[in-house]
Amino acid sequence: MSETPTRTALRPTASGRLQAWLPRLVLAPSVAVSLFFVYGFMLWTFVLSLTSSRMLPSYDFVGFGQYARLMANERWWVASTNLMIFGTLFIVICLVLGALLAMLLDQKIRQEGALRTVYLYPMALSFIVTGVVWKWLLNPQLGIQAMVRSWGFESFEFDWIVDPDMAIYTLVIAAVWQASGFVMALFLAGLRGIDDSIIKAAQLDGASLPRIYWRVVMPCLRPVVFSAVMILAHIAIKSFDLVVALTGGGPGYATDLPATFMYTHAFNRAQIGLGSASAMLMLGGVLAILIPYLYSELRSRKHG
């Protein structure tokens, strides 16, 4: 870099012009990759969803026929209903458990760091590992059911994993185990960020502890709740590995989720068109929760 600043300012040299373009050149490959692999692929999948593709992609267009087939497909409805049940329970339980643990941990607890580490470590595991472990714990012959029976409760029943009506709740248990500690960490960070003087003022006014939490602390944590719901909803919609490892979608297809439905149809059942249509609906679901979130994020950032 030998040129002097005054010279560059007056008349851009070749290397000066290169410097001005360098940031853009550095970003260009990433932008190109993003345009092709994210936006291009989304469009591509959309195009595939309009075709009659089965084993291999073909470009024989059938309009929205695959979406109509999807709507008439019982298995898709099972998968979508499962996502509603799983997603709602997963989000609500994680929020309640996470908030509760955070508030309890925030009472000047000895060994807080150790407890936090224990609550959060499952988040470092693969959902496959989580699924394998919980499949073992929930195994009726050798797992929790057998253990409680051996304690003398002979009629104890906990065989949800082999019960088509209850198997979906085993997914909730394992997913809550994995992610609730993370929600706890979010809430704890939020609690630590609250200005103590507000709470002191409420205490001086004679407010009781539960009342302070409900009326003063909770409203301050609204952004945390909002973010947590977004993240958890995102995890729920993408849930694939956990189902594969824990229930394999079964018994039958009782625990199918849209993510496993898409994979099975696109890769194992030679239904590329139908699989693409289901992937597009998953994208639609993500956008439906994402756009309001991003909108409020951007707005608050401008004002803040």
Add this chain to the structure above:
Amino acid sequence: MANVIRRQTPAARMWRGVLYAVLIIAALFYVLPLVVMLMTSIKPLSEISAGTLLSLPQNPTLEPWTKAWGEACTGMRCEGVGGYFWNSFAIVIPAVLISTAVGALNGYALTKWRFKGSELVFALMLFGCFIPFQVVLLPMAQTLGWLGLSSSRAGLILVHVVFGIAFTTLFFRNFYVGIPNELVSAAKLDGAGFFRIFWRILLPVSAPIIVVSVIWQFTQIWNDFLFGVAFSAHDTQPVTVALNNLVNTSTGVREYNVDMAAAMIAALPTLVVYVLAGKYFVRGLTAGSVKG
């Protein structure tokens, strides 16, 4: 909010007792599955069928571990998960390094060399954090085929880099936004160029965010299953896929101890990272997920 006034009345003491009891029960809920997994992995099969989940191993043995590592069947082959464990490293290490390096440069260019439309570029890339990957699977399979990278480690590395740079760019951008511009402006006036400023000014202060990015990418890619199962063949599978195959291979007696040992093997690298650098792991989770 850690300023609750504590009076040592009997009621207050009882409340503390309940508080600790609840926290410890919660800790058991989180820690027991790991304990059971570990204990099961060192029990002989006879003890598993005779005892219960929580019965302590009477004759601890490492045999399930050696079997899981080198002999257990994962689908058609019976070579254990050891080879796949190294596969995962061979995929994860280059993917983490490349995506972190690209993310650092992107974040730097987006914050210290703003240009018209740079915010738009960022928003455009950020979207990659949010898409459900099902929407890219089929085109990716075909593209990898065209590139001659089907079922190869290089193909998986490419996939993880492509979908990782959205996150790494986010991390570095948000970090560099907080670095004062004065030093950079002064260096620009002195005639220092793009890479020189990055190397001399930004990189030396980037250690924390590099750690966050490396840990985040490491856990994400190590724990990936979807891309692994969709884009790999027998000899290029990551360990998560091999573990799932091992658990679902049904030949003769189900060896739960071997299953658990294999699960431990697949879990250990990310657990070790979490124990060694938990603080950075949490920071990545919150940075990566609150905004992504």
